[in-house]
Amino acid sequence: MYNRNVSPSAKKSQPKLEWRSEHTSKEKKKDSHSIPILCVDCIPLFHGTLALAPMLEVALTLIDTWCKENKYVIAGYYQANERTKDFRPNQVAEKVGARIAENFSEAAMIMVDSTRFTMGCYEPILAIYDHHENKWKCRDCNVDSFEDWCEAQKITSALLEGRSYESLIDFDNHLDDLRNDWTNPEINKSVLHLC
Amino acid sequence: MANVISFKNEMRDKLRKWREDNHRNSEQIVDVGEELINEHASKLGDDIWIIYEQVMIAALDCSRDDLAWTCLQELKRQFPGSQRVKRLAGMRLEALEKYEDASKQYDSILQDDPTNTAARKRKISILKAQGKSAEAIRELNEYLEQFVGDQEAWHELSELYINEHDYGKAAFCLEELMMTNPHNHLYCEQYAEVKYTQGGLENLELSRKYFAQALKLNNRNMRALFGLYMSASHIAASPKVNATVKKANVKYATWATNQINRAYQVSYARCLL
Numbered sequence: 001m002y003n004r005n006v007s008p009s010a011k012k013s014q015p016k017l018e019w020r021s022e023h024t025s026k027e028k029k030k031d032s033h034s035i036p037i038l039c040v041d042c043i044p045l046f047h048g049t050l051a052l053a054p055m056l057e058v059a060l061t062l063i064d065t066w067c068k069e070n071k072y073v074i075a076g077y078y079q080a081n082e083r084t085k086d087f088r089p090n091q092v093a094e095k096v097g098a099r100i101a102e103n104f105s106e107a108a109m110i111m112v113d114s115t116r117f118t119m120g121c122y123e124p125i126l127a128i129y130d131h132h133e134n135k136w137k138c139r140d141c142n143v144d145s146f147e148d149w150c151e152a153q154k155i156t157s158a159l160l161e162g163r164s165y166e167s168l169i170d171f172d173n174h175l176d177d178l179r180n181d182w183t184n185p186e187i188n189k190s191v192l193h194l195c
Numbered sequence: 196m197a198n199v200i201s202f203k204n205e206m207r208d209k210l211r212k213w214r215e216d217n218h219r220n221s222e223q224i225v226d227v228g229e230e231l232i233n234e235h236a237s238k239l240g241d242d243i244w245i246i247y248e249q250v251m252i253a254a255l256d257c258s259r260d261d262l263a264w265t266c267l268q269e270l271k272r273q274f275p276g277s278q279r280v281k282r283l284a285g286m287r288l289e290a291l292e293k294y295e296d297a298s299k300q301y302d303s304i305l306q307d308d309p310t311n312t313a314a315r316k317r318k319i320s321i322l323k324a325q326g327k328s329a330e331a332i333r334e335l336n337e338y339l340e341q342f343v344g345d346q347e348a349w350h351e352l353s354e355l356y357i358n359e360h361d362y363g364k365a366a367f368c369l370e371e372l373m374m375t376n377p378h379n380h381l382y383c384e385q386y387a388e389v390k391y392t393q394g395g396l397e398n399l400e401l402s403r404k405y406f407a408q409a410l411k412l413n414n415r416n417m418r419a420l421f422g423l424y425m426s427a428s429h430i431a432a433s434p435k436v437n438a439t440v441k442k443a444n445v446k447y448a449t450w451a452t453n454q455i456n457r458a459y460q461v462s463y464a465r466c467l468l
Contacts, residue, residue, distance in 0.1 A: 049357050053392040054402075058421045083326055091360065163222070175417050178462035 037075055037106050038147065043182055044170035050079075050092045059171045060099070066183070073104055078126075080112035087113040089129060089136060101131045109136055121156045124149060155194045164190055203235045207242060214249055221256035224249060229262055244273060251283055255290040263287050278304050282313050294321050312342060319351075328359055346372060353385070362393045380412035384419045391426055396435055402426045403447065417458065424451035 045059050060074070067073055077100055079093045089097070089111050097109035109129040116125045128145055129136040139145065146152055159165075164187055173180040206227045213224060228250035236243055251266035267287060270280045281304050288297035298321060301314040308314075315338055322331035335352045342348065353368035369386040376382055387405035390398045403426035409419035430436060431444035 049354055051357050051360055051392070052388045053394075054388050054422045054425050055418060057425055083324065086326060166222075175421070178417065178459055179466050 037108075039075055039108075040072070041188070042078060044168060044184075046172050047170060048172060055171070055175065056096065063182075064103075074100055075104055075106065076100065076108035076110060078110040078112065080114060084114040087111055087115065087127065094136060097129070097131065097136065098134075105131075107131060119157065119160050121153045121160070151195065155191055158194050159187070159190060162190075203231065203238060206231050207239065207246075210246055210249060211242075214245070219256070221253035224253035225257050225259055225262065228253065232266070244270065248279075248283065252286065255286060258290075260287070260291065263290070278308060278311060278314075282317060285314070285317055289317070289321060289324065294325060297321060312338075312345065316348065323355070328355060331355060332359070344375070346375065353389075357389065362389050365389050366393070378412055380409045380416050380419065383409035383412060384416055384422065387419070387422050387426070391422065396430065396433055399426050399430050399433075403430065403444075407447075415458075417455075420451055420454055420458065424448055424455060427451060 043063055046055070050056075064074060077093065077096045079089070079096075081087065081090070089109060093109055093111065097107060101107040109131070111127045111129070113125045113127060116123060124141075124146065126145075127141065128139040130139060167186060169180045169182050169184055171182050174182045209227055210224065210231070212218075213220060218224075228246060231239070231246065232243075232250060239246060247266040247269050251263045251270070254260070254263035254266065264287070267280070267283060270277075270283065274280050281300060285297045285300035285304075288294075288300060298318060301318050304311050304314040315334075319331050319334045319338065322328075322334060332352065332355050335348060335355065339345065339348055339352065349368050349371050353365045353372070356362070356365035356368065366386060366389045369382055369389060372379070372382045373386060383405050387402040387409060390402035390405065403423060406419045406422035406426060409416050410423060413419070427444040427447035431441050431448060436444070
C-alpha cells in the first residue's frame with residue numbers, strides 16, 4: 001500500500017536521529033545547568049515501525065558503546081513522523097526520550113515539522129522539548145538553539161541539492177547489511193568540506 | 196546514434212528491474228523515466244504504457260504533478276474506461292490531498308466492480324493518510340473478512356496495530372502470516388519482536404524461540420540474531436527463572452554473541468575487498 005513519503009532526508013519515511021554531545025570534564029556533568037549542551041552529531045535509526053522494542057534497544061546499546069569510546073554521550077532523540085501534518089511527539093518519542101533522559105538528565109527531544117520543510121532550509125523546522133518533572137515541554141522557538149544557523153542552513157541546503165540523502169545510512173540499513181556504516185563518515189566529510 | 200539506442204535500452208531495463216523488485220526509488224524513476232518518455236516514447240513499443248504507470252506513481256511521490264498529469268492523460272487516451280487507470284487518477288487526487296474526490300473515484304470503481312480490491316485498499320490508505328487509524332483498522336478488518344488470503348493486507352494491519360501499541364492484535368495478524376508462509380523468516384522475526392515488546396517472561400521466551408526459528412530459516416537475518424541475544428540475556432537476568440533455565444539462556448546468549456562477532460568480522464573483511 002502506498003502512502004506519501006514525507007521525510008526530507010532520503011527515501012526514509014521516519015528518520016530518527018539521536019544527538020550526541022561532548023562532555024569534556026566531570027564538572028560539566030554536575031553543573032550542566034549553566035553550560036549549554038552542544039550536540040555535535042546525530043545518528044539516524046529507523047525508517048519502518050518505530051514502536052517495537054528489541055532493535056531500538058540494540059541500537060541504543062551499540063551507539064552508547066560507540067559514544068563511550070569517543071567520549072560522547074547520547075544527549076537526545078529526534079523523530080520525524082510518517083504523516084507530514086503530524087509533528088507532535090507521540091508515545092514512542094516520549095518513551096525513548098525518557099529512557100535517554102535517565103542516563104542524561106539534560107536530554108532533549110526533537111520533533112521535525114515536515115510541513116515547513118523547504119530545500120532552501122531558511123527556517124529551522126525543529127521543535128525542541130525539554131524534560132521537566134516527567135513531562136516534555138516545548139522550548140520557545142524564538143530562542144536560538146543553534147550554534148550557527150546561517151552556516152547550518154547553507155550546508156544543509158547544499159547537501160539536499162546534491163542529494164546526499166541517497167547515501168544516508170541508518171540503523172535499519174546497517175541491520176540489513178553490516179557493512180553499512182551508521183556513523184555516515186562520507187556525509188560527515190561532506191559537511192566538513194562545506195564548512 | 197548507437198549511444199542513444201543503448202541509453203534507451205539501458206534505461207528501459209533499469210525501469211523494468213525496479214518494477215520487478217518493487218523498488219520505490221521514485222526520484223531515480225522520475226529522472227530516468229521522464230527522459231525516456233520525452234525523448235524515446237515512440238521507440239518503446241508496448242512497454243510505454245507500463246512505463247507511464249510506473250513513472251506516474253513515482254512522479255506523485257516527488258510532487259511532480261505536471262509529469263503525473265502527462266502520464267495520466269496518455270494512459271486515459273489509450274485505455275478509456277479502464278479501472279486500472281481510474282485508480283491512478285484516484286491516487287493523483289490523493290497526492291493532491293483531495294481525499295473526498297479520490298474517495299468518490301474509488302467508489303465509482305467499486306460500483307462497477309465491487310470485488311476491486313485495489314480500490315478498497317486505496318480507500319483504507321486515505322484513512323491512514325488522514326490519521327484516522329481506528330477507522331482504517333476497522334475497514335481493513337472488514338476487508339480481510341472477505342479477502343482472507345491477502346497477505347499484504349494482513350501485514351498492513353499488523354503495522355497499524357503496532358503503531359497503536361496493540362501488540363496482541365498485531366501478533367494475531369503475524370500468526371496468520373506465519374501459518375500461510377511457514378518458511379518466511381521475516382514474519383517469524385517480526386512476530387518475535389512483537390512478543391518481546393509485549394514483555395513478561397512468557398512472551399520473552401516465545402520471542403526467543405521465534406528469533407531462533409527465523410535464524411533457522413535464514414541464518415543471515417541479523418535482526419533475528421540480535422533478538423536472540425537480547426531475549427536470552429533478559430531471561431537469564433530475570434529473578435523469576437530457576438538455575439537451569441538461567442544456565443541455558445546464558446548459553447544461548449553467549450552463542451549469539453559469538454555469531455554476532457563473527458558476522459561483523461566477515462563484514463569488515465568483505466569491506467576491505
